[in-house]
Amino acid sequence: MKIGIVVYSNDAETVWNAFRLANYSLAEGDSVSIFLLGKGVEAQTMSSKDFDVKEKMDDFSSSGGKIFACGTCLRQRNQEGSKLCPVSSLSDLYDIIKKSEKVLTF
Secondary structure (H helix, E strand, O other): OEEEEEEOOOOHHHHHHHHHHHHHHHHOOOEEEEEEOHHHHHHHHOOOOOOOHHHHHHHHHHOOOEEEEEHHHHHHOOOOOOOOOOEEOHHHHHHHHHHOOEEEEO
């Protein structure tokens, strides 16, 4: 199955759980793409003693998952894209939605 996940939260527990589900889905053989939108682009700099978001993101990426980060949202926060979270556009989000069998939001 092709799954698209949109992360719009900067709550560490919420983002951590989104990536936990994404990692589980990859392990089940699904194709998963994650688009970080709005506050969600803060995921790459998020830290919490209870929720290691970066570790889950790295696991996701190294297992073949694809992460996209809204360029406009990054610029509004004076952030840049990275190898893990490349700068993307609404066109990329549209493509994820169009090609996914299921789309989830966190």
